[in-house]
Amino acid sequence: MIPPRWPLHPPPLPGEALSSWLERTASAYDLPLTTLLEHNLGTAGRQVSKVKRAQHHDQLDTDPPALLLEVLHERSGVPVGQLRHMTIAGWTPWLLDTLDVEQAGTFNCFVRQDSVLFDHTMIAHGSDPVRWRPWLQSADGAERRQRACPLCAERPEHGLLLMAQLPIMLGCPEHGCLLQPAGLAVRHYPGAPDPEVTAVTEMVQAMDRRTHEGITTGQVTLPRRTVHVGVWFRLLRIVLDEVNTPTSFLRHKADKATLETIWARVERPVRAGQIRWAPYEALDWDRQAAMLEAAAMAMHLSSQGIIWARGTLGSLLSREPDRPVRSDPDPTVAWTNAVRDFNAWLLTIVDDRDASRQLLIQLSATNRTPEGYELTRQGLINSGLRAEHLPHWPGMNVMVLPDA
Numbered sequence: 160m161i162p163p164r165w166p167l168h169p170p171p172l173p174g175e176a177l178s179s180w181l182e183r184t185a186s187a188y189d190l191p192l193t194t195l196l197e198h199n200l201g202t203a204g205r206q207v208s209k210v211k212r213a214q215h216h217d218q219l220d221t222d223p224p225a226l227l228l229e230v231l232h233e234r235s236g237v238p239v240g241q242l243r244h245m246t247i248a249g250w251t252p253w254l255l256d257t258l259d260v261e262q263a264g265t266f267n268c269f270v271r272q273d274s275v276l277f278d279h280t281m282i283a284h285g286s287d288p289v290r291w292r293p294w295l296q297s298a299d300g301a302e303r304r305q306r307a308c309p310l311c312a313e314r315p316e317h318g319l320l321l322m323a324q325l326p327i328m329l330g331c332p333e334h335g336c337l338l339q340p341a342g343l344a345v346r347h348y349p350g351a352p353d354p355e356v357t358a359v360t361e362m363v364q365a366m367d368r369r370t371h372e373g374i375t376t377g378q379v380t381l382p383r384r385t386v387h388v389g390v391w392f393r394l395l396r397i398v399l400d401e402v403n404t405p406t407s408f409l410r411h412k413a414d415k416a417t418l419e420t421i422w423a424r425v426e427r428p429v430r431a432g433q434i435r436w437a438p439y440e441a442l443d444w445d446r447q448a449a450m451l452e453a454a455a456m457a458m459h460l461s462s463q464g465i466i467w468a469r470g471t472l473g474s475l476l477s478r479e480p481d482r483p484v485r486s487d488p489d490p491t492v493a494w495t496n497a498v499r500d501f502n503a504w505l506l507t508i509v510d511d512r513d514a515s516r517q518l519l520i521q522l523s524a525t526n527r528t529p530e531g532y533e534l535t536r537q538g539l540i541n542s543g544l545r546a547e548h549l550p551h552w553p554g555m556n557v558m559v560l561p562d563a
């Protein structure tokens with residue numbers, strides 16, 4: 160019989176990956192993670208353990224079976240919602256719309272519906288990549304790489320961050336040193352040489368701390384205002400696309416000058432020396448690191464007024480007075496207001512059917528498809544709102560919801 164509750168289990172750390180927390184839990188019993196999965200977590204654990212070990216962490220941290228999260232809740236008392244936020248799936252639709260690569264062909268919608276640095280009406284884009292998901296390689300691409308801070312790795316109670324697996328941050332938000340492949344960051348035996356510690360720039364630290372703030376609090380403090388973490392993820396991914404824009408795509412001289420200024424400040428050739436364009440997710444890690452440096456520099460230069468972020472979301476990075484970039488009504492303002500309201504409302508409307516419905520209507524205002532509407536609805540449910548308060552898209556009802 161499987162015991163219902165573990166007598167020992169360290170609490171999950173802010174931003175920690177599910178696999179990291181389970182590794183630390185298993186080590187409390189001097190067990191390998193595979194043993195914990197196969198012999199203590201029932202059918203769901205054995206289901207995960209069937210995958211070869213190299214993919215364990217990937218499945219655990221990407222989209223583990225719902226049953227496994229329920230069993231982990233029984234064993235530890237950690238709420239299922241908190242466990243889910245230790246996985247990539249727990250961050251849909253904010254980090255990415257969906258994990259399903261067949262439904263995620265929305266590069267243009269995710270990356271180019273808004274803009275930050277450039278006037279997006281003055282950019283000539285190439286064709287959209289297919290089978291694309293933000294931050295993740297294609298479904299049949301190589302596995303993600305867990306990276307770690309060498310200073311954090313000195314302390315076994317420090318876990319590995321979920322987002323350190325993605326090309327979304329360069330440094331440790333606590334120590335400001337470059338994240339390295341986890342195998343290189345750890346001292347493998349007493350007396351082994353110290354792992355290499357490389358500091359990231361102040362600009363990169365500032366950007367990584369914003370990402371960590373968003374992951375741990377749900378909000379990110381920008382020069383102009385505090386925004387929902389979903390806005391931050393979107394803004395960051397847009398800037399990473401913009402610093403990767405071939406100059407020949409830019410029709411406006413000011414945008415070309417902005418791009419050249421950013422890359423000159425990071426002392427690298429424009430676009431890290433690439434000739435052809437490829438989406439950020441398809442670049443190798445060295446080029447992704449260069450893009451992250453350039454994005455951090457772009458945000459710094461914008462906040463200092465050295466460059467003017469002319470895009471629809473550009474004013475969020477600037478301390479300058481508001482410059483109207485669109486005539487009223489501005490959909491960017493409407494969207495930003497909606498997520499600001501989300502921040503304020505979420506905790507107070509869990510039991511309020513009407514407010515829940517109203518929030519869904521607000522957040523789905525730009526969704527033109529049943530799939531997009533349903534993704535937003537599911538995101539609110541994942542964030543704690545009640546499914547029975549949130550109606551399905553008309554015609555997709557699985558049951559008729561009575562009015563309150």
Ligand SMILES: [Zn+2]
Nearest residue numbers: 308311331334
């Ligand atoms: Zn660290």
